Amino acid sequence: MSSTKFHPVSMQDVARAAGVSAQTVSRVANGSGQVKPETRSVVEAAMDKLGYRPNFAARALKRGRFKAIGVVMFDILATGNILTLEGITRAAKEQGYAVTLTMMEDGGESLAAAVDRMKTLPVDGIIVDLEKMVPDVRTYMPPSDLPLTVITSAKADYMNTIDEDQYGCSRMVVEYFLERGHTNVYFVSGPTNSVASEIRKAGWRDTLAAHGIVAPPPILGDWNADSGYAAGLELAKKDDCTAIYAGNDAMANGIMKALEDSGVRVPDDKSIIGVDNSLQSMVAKLALTSVSMDFSAVGHKAFEMTVDAIEGAKNTTPTHTLIPGAIVERSSVADLR
Amino acid sequence: MSSTKFHPVSMQDVARAAGVSAQTVSRVANGSGQVKPETRSVVEAAMDKLGYRPNFAARALKRGRFKAIGVVMFDILATGNILTLEGITRAAKEQGYAVTLTMMEDGGESLAAAVDRMKTLPVDGIIVDLEKMVPDVRTYMPPSDLPLTVITSAKADYMNTIDEDQYGCSRMVVEYFLERGHTNVYFVSGPTNSVASEIRKAGWRDTLAAHGIVAPPPILGDWNADSGYAAGLELAKKDDCTAIYAGNDAMANGIMKALEDSGVRVPDDKSIIGVDNSLQSMVAKLALTSVSMDFSAVGHKAFEMTVDAIEGAKNTTPTHTLIPGAIVERSSVADLR
DNA sequence: ACGCTAACTGTTTGCGATAACATTGTATCG
DNA sequence: CGATACAATGTTATCGCAAACAGTTAGCGT
Incomplete structure (x- = not known):
C-alpha cells in the first residue's frame, strides 16, 4: 500500500533482487542475447514481484525512437475524420505504435505551426489531416528529420499526401x-x-x-x-x-x-x-x-506510408495516393432505360 | 540537404555554437534561472540557426514526467465518444499535455488489460472511456503509480469515475x-x-x-x-x-x-x-x-481530475462525478395544459 | 578598500536503458 | 590435454537534459 510518486522500479532494482546485472535484466526484458533459461526465470520472477515496467523515456533516449506517431486533426468532429483516426489507430496498434493526438484551432493555423507543435512531442513521424485548406500546403517544406504524411485533397509539391478519390x-x-x-x-x-x-x-x-x-x-x-x-x-x-x-x-x-x-x-x-x-x-x-x-483505409494507408518513411528513411520523391470510394446502392435512383 | 536519421541537434551543439555551457542553453530553453539578456539572444540565435528542439525523451527521463495522458477508448465510433475525446484533447492542449490514444477491441477486453497496455506508454495518467460493461469495473484496483479516471455509468469501488447524468x-x-x-x-x-x-x-x-x-x-x-x-x-x-x-x-x-x-x-x-x-x-x-x-464537458472534467491526481498526488477517496444534460426544445412535444 | 550579496555562468552528476566490449566458464576437437 | 569456440554474464560508456553545486564577476555599503 505504498504510494510512491511514480514508477519506482528500475532495472537496477530488478537486477539486485535477482542477483544479476542490469544488463542481464535488459536482455530478458528485450528477449535479446543469450540468457540461461534458469536465470531468465529468476529475473522474470523478480520483475513480477516488483512490478517492473521498462521506463519509456530511458528506452527512447537510448534508442532514439519512440514507436509513436503524431496525428494532427483540424476538425475532429467532421464526418469521416473520426473514421480516419480509427484507421490510423488500428493500424498503429497492429505494428506496436502509439498514437499521439493534437487538435488545431479551426482558425487558419498553418501547416508549419501544426508540424512544429508536434515536433516537440515524443513521435517518430507525423500525420496531418487537413479538412480545410490552409495557406501553406502547396509549398510547405517538410522537416528533414521527421517523416510527414498529409491527408488532403490539395496537391503539395514536397510531401507525401493521400486522400479519398x-x-x-x-x-x-x-x-x-x-x-x-x-x-x-x-x-x-x-x-x-x-x-x-x-x-x-x-x-x-x-x-x-x-x-x-x-x-x-x-x-x-x-x-x-x-x-x-x-x-x-x-x-x-x-x-x-x-x-x-x-x-x-x-x-x-x-x-x-x-x-x-x-x-x-x-x-x-x-x-x-x-x-x-x-x-x-x-x-x-x-x-x-x-x-x-473508405476513410478508414485512408487512415490505414497514411499510417503505413509514415512508418515506411520512418523505418526505411529513403529519400523518395513525394507521392499523392488516392483511395477510391464505392457506390452503395439503395433505392433512390431510377433506371430510365 | 543532409538527411540525418533523426534529430541531430543537441544542447551541446547549441552550446558549442553559442560559446556557452550546455547548462546555460538549458536555462534559456526553459526560461529558468538568471541569464544575461545578451547571452540569451546569442543562445537563441544559435538555437534558431541550428534548428534546435529539446529532446523529449531526455527531458522526460530527467523530469520523470511526460506531460501526456493516455486515453483508452473501447468504441471510438459511438455517438458522443468522439465529443468526449474532443473535450479531453482540448483540455489537454490548454494545459500543455499531449494525448495518447489507444483503442481496445470490442470483444470484452478487461479494464486491467487496457490499463496494463497504457502503462508501457509515455503517459502520466490514464483515462478509460467505457462504453460497454466490462467484467472487472466494479472491483478493479487501479495502479498506485499512475492516476486513473474512468468514464462509465457503472459504479466502481476504488477509482474515480465520471459520467453523464x-x-x-x-x-x-x-x-x-x-x-x-x-x-x-x-x-x-x-x-x-x-x-x-x-x-x-x-x-x-x-x-x-x-x-x-x-x-x-x-x-x-x-x-x-x-x-x-x-x-x-x-x-x-x-x-x-x-x-x-x-x-x-x-x-x-x-x-x-x-x-x-x-x-x-x-x-x-x-x-x-x-x-x-x-x-x-x-x-x-x-x-x-x-x-x-455534454460529452465534451465529461471529457474536460475527466482530464482535469486526472491531472489533479497527477500533480496533487493526494490519496483522496474515489469520487463519482455526474455531468448534467439539458433539454433542447424544438417542436415535438405538445403542451396539454 | 574590504567584505558581502546577488547575478550570472560553468562543472559534475545521474535519470534508466542498452550497445559495445570484457570477462568467465564450459564444451568440443584434433 | 591444450587450444579454441561459444554461451553466459558483467562492466563501461553514453544517449540529452537539468538539478545541485561551485565558481566568477560586479555592485554596494561602511
Whole structure:
C-alpha cells in the first residue's frame, strides 16, 4: 500500500533482487542475447514481484525512437475524420505504435505551426489531416528529420499526401446516372472553401463534358441538411432535373425531404445520390444511394506510408495516393432505360 | 540537404555554437534561472540557426514526467465518444499535455488489460472511456503509480469515475412531460447490455413511480433508427400513449417516421423526446426535442481530475462525478395544459 | 578598500536503458 | 590435454537534459 510518486522500479532494482546485472535484466526484458533459461526465470520472477515496467523515456533516449506517431486533426468532429483516426489507430496498434493526438484551432493555423507543435512531442513521424485548406500546403517544406504524411485533397509539391478519390467519386456518380438513362446531373455542392467539394465539382463537370453534356449551374450548400432542403425546393421546380448528386448525405437527406414536401417522388420523378454513406443508423428505411468513402483505409494507408518513411528513411520523391470510394446502392435512383 | 536519421541537434551543439555551457542553453530553453539578456539572444540565435528542439525523451527521463495522458477508448465510433475525446484533447492542449490514444477491441477486453497496455506508454495518467460493461469495473484496483479516471455509468469501488447524468436526464424528461399535462410516458430503450440505457430506464421508472404512475413496459431497441421504426409502429396503435421517451435521437427519428407512416401526427397526437441532440446537421427542419448531453464537458472534467491526481498526488477517496444534460426544445412535444 | 550579496555562468552528476566490449566458464576437437 | 569456440554474464560508456553545486564577476555599503 505504498504510494510512491511514480514508477519506482528500475532495472537496477530488478537486477539486485535477482542477483544479476542490469544488463542481464535488459536482455530478458528485450528477449535479446543469450540468457540461461534458469536465470531468465529468476529475473522474470523478480520483475513480477516488483512490478517492473521498462521506463519509456530511458528506452527512447537510448534508442532514439519512440514507436509513436503524431496525428494532427483540424476538425475532429467532421464526418469521416473520426473514421480516419480509427484507421490510423488500428493500424498503429497492429505494428506496436502509439498514437499521439493534437487538435488545431479551426482558425487558419498553418501547416508549419501544426508540424512544429508536434515536433516537440515524443513521435517518430507525423500525420496531418487537413479538412480545410490552409495557406501553406502547396509549398510547405517538410522537416528533414521527421517523416510527414498529409491527408488532403490539395496537391503539395514536397510531401507525401493521400486522400479519398474525390474526383473519381464524381466520375462514378455521373456515369452511374448516365448509364441508367439520365441525360443530365445536377450538383449540390459544399461550401466553396472546401477543397474536397471543389474537386468533386470539377469531377462532376468534367465527366459530363466528356459525354458532351453541359453541366447546369451547381447549387451551393453548406454540408448541412437545411441547406439541402433549400436546394431541394429549388430543384423540385426544375422539370429537366431527373438526377441529383448531393455533396454529402446530410444535404441529400434535406433534399429528399424538400422533394417530398413538394410532392416530388423519389426515385420516380427525381433520382438522387449522396456521399458518405453516413445515415444508416440515423434514418429508418434508408432509401438513399450513396458513395461510401473508405476513410478508414485512408487512415490505414497514411499510417503505413509514415512508418515506411520512418523505418526505411529513403529519400523518395513525394507521392499523392488516392483511395477510391464505392457506390452503395439503395433505392433512390431510377433506371430510365 | 543532409538527411540525418533523426534529430541531430543537441544542447551541446547549441552550446558549442553559442560559446556557452550546455547548462546555460538549458536555462534559456526553459526560461529558468538568471541569464544575461545578451547571452540569451546569442543562445537563441544559435538555437534558431541550428534548428534546435529539446529532446523529449531526455527531458522526460530527467523530469520523470511526460506531460501526456493516455486515453483508452473501447468504441471510438459511438455517438458522443468522439465529443468526449474532443473535450479531453482540448483540455489537454490548454494545459500543455499531449494525448495518447489507444483503442481496445470490442470483444470484452478487461479494464486491467487496457490499463496494463497504457502503462508501457509515455503517459502520466490514464483515462478509460467505457462504453460497454466490462467484467472487472466494479472491483478493479487501479495502479498506485499512475492516476486513473474512468468514464462509465457503472459504479466502481476504488477509482474515480465520471459520467453523464443518465438518471437525472430521465428525471428531467419525465417531469418535462408531466408538467405539460401528460399522464404517462413510454420508454424505448437501448440494448440491455448498455449500462447507460439501464440507468436511464431506472430513472424513468422511478420518476414515474414518484408521481404515483406505473410505468408501461419499456420497448426494446438497439440504438438504430430501424429499431425505432419498429417501436413506432407499435406505439402508433396505443391510444393511451401521448408521450414517448426515446433512448437516443436515431431511434426517435425512426419512431417519428413510423408515426408519420401510420398517420399519427407529432406533436398533435403523440409527443416525443430523444437523447443526444445529434441530428441537427443531418435532418432538415428538425422538430425533435432532445436531451443534449455534454460529452465534451465529461471529457474536460475527466482530464482535469486526472491531472489533479497527477500533480496533487493526494490519496483522496474515489469520487463519482455526474455531468448534467439539458433539454433542447424544438417542436415535438405538445403542451396539454 | 574590504567584505558581502546577488547575478550570472560553468562543472559534475545521474535519470534508466542498452550497445559495445570484457570477462568467465564450459564444451568440443584434433 | 591444450587450444579454441561459444554461451553466459558483467562492466563501461553514453544517449540529452537539468538539478545541485561551485565558481566568477560586479555592485554596494561602511
